[in-house]
Amino acid sequence: MRRPLQYLALLGYMVFLAFPLLWLLSTALKTSQEMASLTPTWIPRHPVLTNFADAFTEQDIVGSALRSLVVAVASSVLTVVLALPAAYSMARHRSLVNKIAIGWVLVSQVFPFILIIIPLFMVLRSLDLVNTLPGLTVVHVTFTLPFALWMLQGYVRSVPRELEEAAAVDGAGRIRALVKIVAPLLAPGVVATLLFAFISSWNEFLFALVVLKDPDVATLPLTLVKFTGAEGVVRLGPLAAASLLATIPSLAFFAIIQRRLRSGLLAGAVKG
Amino acid sequence: MTLTAERTRGPAAGRRGRPGRSRQGRETLLLMLPALIPVLIFSVGPLLYGIYLAFTDARSGRNSVTSFVGLSNFGDLLTDGDFWASFRIGLIWAVSVTVLQFVAALGLALLLNENLRFRAFTRVLAMVPWAMPPVVIGLMWRLVYHPNAGILNSTLQGVGLLDHNVDWLNDFSIALPAVIVVGIWTGMPQTTVVLLAGLQGVPRELHEAGHVDGATTWRRFWSITLPQLRPVIVTITSLDFVWNINQFGLVYVLTQGGPGGQTRLPMLFAYEEAFRYGFFGYAATLGVAIVIVVLAVLGIYIGRQMREVS
Numbered sequence: 001m002r003r004p005l006q007y008l009a010l011l012g013y014m015v016f017l018a019f020p021l022l023w024l025l026s027t028a029l030k031t032s033q034e035m036a037s038l039t040p041t042w043i044p045r046h047p048v049l050t051n052f053a054d055a056f057t058e059q060d061i062v063g064s065a066l067r068s069l070v071v072a073v074a075s076s077v078l079t080v081v082l083a084l085p086a087a088y089s090m091a092r093h094r095s096l097v098n099k100i101a102i103g104w105v106l107v108s109q110v111f112p113f114i115l116i117i118i119p120l121f122m123v124l125r126s127l128d129l130v131n132t133l134p135g136l137t138v139v140h141v142t143f144t145l146p147f148a149l150w151m152l153q154g155y156v157r158s159v160p161r162e163l164e165e166a167a168a169v170d171g172a173g174r175i176r177a178l179v180k181i182v183a184p185l186l187a188p189g190v191v192a193t194l195l196f197a198f199i200s201s202w203n204e205f206l207f208a209l210v211v212l213k214d215p216d217v218a219t220l221p222l223t224l225v226k227f228t229g230a231e232g233v234v235r236l237g238p239l240a241a242a243s244l245l246a247t248i249p250s251l252a253f254f255a256i257i258q259r260r261l262r263s264g265l266l267a268g269a270v271k272g
Numbered sequence: 273m274t275l276t277a278e279r280t281r282g283p284a285a286g287r288r289g290r291p292g293r294s295r296q297g298r299e300t301l302l303l304m305l306p307a308l309i310p311v312l313i314f315s316v317g318p319l320l321y322g323i324y325l326a327f328t329d330a331r332s333g334r335n336s337v338t339s340f341v342g343l344s345n346f347g348d349l350l351t352d353g354d355f356w357a358s359f360r361i362g363l364i365w366a367v368s369v370t371v372l373q374f375v376a377a378l379g380l381a382l383l384l385n386e387n388l389r390f391r392a393f394t395r396v397l398a399m400v401p402w403a404m405p406p407v408v409i410g411l412m413w414r415l416v417y418h419p420n421a422g423i424l425n426s427t428l429q430g431v432g433l434l435d436h437n438v439d440w441l442n443d444f445s446i447a448l449p450a451v452i453v454v455g456i457w458t459g460m461p462q463t464t465v466v467l468l469a470g471l472q473g474v475p476r477e478l479h480e481a482g483h484v485d486g487a488t489t490w491r492r493f494w495s496i497t498l499p500q501l502r503p504v505i506v507t508i509t510s511l512d513f514v515w516n517i518n519q520f521g522l523v524y525v526l527t528q529g530g531p532g533g534q535t536r537l538p539m540l541f542a543y544e545e546a547f548r549y550g551f552f553g554y555a556a557t558l559g560v561a562i563v564i565v566v567l568a569v570l571g572i573y574i575g576r577q578m579r580e581v582s
Contacts, residue, residue: 020413089304114559116322118325221405
């Protein structure tokens with residue numbers, strides 16, 4: 001008796017989780033005539049891929065995707081470059097800064113964005129960085145840094161200190177030990193952090209909305225939202241297609257780090 | 273995590289008092305500096321300045337003069353009907369999403385913890401909302417809720433639950449519940465993953481002992497699983513509450529706060545005050561007010577949980 005009920009509940013969850021996704025896919029495959037027919041069906045009557053082509057030509061999807069890419073690459077690389085020395089220091093030396101850094105990660109969760117975004121907007125305005133991609137990059141770096149720092153120092157910790165010391169005993173210099181011994185072991189962690197920072201930036205909407213007022217510099221999330229402004233049912237197909245394309249990077253990221261997220265990172269984060 | 277902390281503590285404590293210490297301090301500072309400077313300039317500094325702005329009449333203009341006005345913004349806030357409406361909606365949203373999402377996620381986590389078929393598949397499926405950009409989630413649900421071209425109306429009419437098309441996101445009484453459902457869908461992965469990790473940490477022996485003593489499944493859940501999960505539950509529901517009350521992007525994409533302000537969460541209200549009307553000071557006041565509410569709610573909630581434990 002118990003098993004069937006459990007399977008029924010599981011089925012319920014699967015339906016709830018999957019149906020919006022299937023509908024997005026279905027919409028992306030429909031012709032504009034079918035969208036306009038106003039009798040929606042799950043299975044497209046004449047599935048087409050033209051919406052994906054249209055997504056590239058309508059609006060400035062390609063341009064804004066490129067801008068998103070530039071910001072995401074720049075901010076993820078910068079984040080890791082800035083965070084790596086600090087993460088190393090946090091993991092290897094016990095200091096007050098560790099506690100402050102973790103405290104800041106928590107505090108930054110509690111404070112609503114509005115308290116930071118207004119002064120930040122004023123700072124960027126005085127530096128003439130409003131409506132520029134470097135301006136948005138700076139914002140993304142600052143807001144990914146604390147968590148990236150936390151991730152990275154966990155990875156540094158997992159590299160045994162003894163390895164470094166052994167290398168030093170064998171006569172390798174400090175820098176040499178770091179480059180030859182620590183760096184290769186740290187590489188997967190660095191890649192994971194890079195990906196995390198990349199996705200945070202790629203998906204980010206709110207700061208982009210405030211910093212990039214000019215449509216000519218809009219990033220992908222901004223352009224997608226604008227897509228719906230001049231609605232009209234016939235345009236929903238390309239919108240769905242573009243949304244699917246915009247999701248690919250983050251889906252790929254999650255596919256890669258799925259295992260890690262499930263086991264370590266979050267469990268550790270919650271238990272402290 | 274605790275293990276590694278113990279291990280690194282050893283040598284560091286041993287080094288204390290040696291002449292190398294000041295050199296190490298300098299090195300720490302040097303290594304921390306590249307990360308510290310941007311965080312100080314672009315987030316700690318602005319945060320402090322933002323709190324200060326709450327006590328000023330700052331406007332958005334580049335050359336507008338700002339003066340200190342003390343608590344008058346807070347006075348305005350308390351008599352502002354729009355604020356109270358938005359605050360009420362924010363609380364309804366945050367509490368319902370947090371509670372319903374917790375119940376749904378706990379159910380899912382319990383199922384995923386059983387040895388069921390399709391478990392791996394559901395697990396991956398349950399992660400998908402987490403992987404999606406919030407903007408895409410908002411757009412996707414707009415397609416689902418679309419009054420004419422959406423699947424929800426035609427499905428509900430197909431099974432005879434509805435007899436006319438409902439404009440889910442533009443109906444005064446339905447918009448907020450409709451948005452809450454999206455909130456639950458969006459936040460379920462994190463909560464489920466955390467609860468599942470917690471469930472897997474409940475010692476198997478406890479359940480076996482309960483089994484031997486003849487406790488029913490239900491009883492074992494109430495007196496073994498739940499108490500064991502308590503710290504995890506308190507942590508994740510607190511975080512969910514904070515995230516939800518500060519929610520912006522998802523609802524902005526879904527409804528922009530409409531219809532008639534029915535889904536205007538506090539942060540949407542603050543955003544409009546700041547970047548549509550240019551009242552920087554007033555919007556900052558709103559932010560401070562929300563911080564106070566959040567800290568009070570969390571203080572009461574966590575305090576009570578701790579007392580019940582002891």
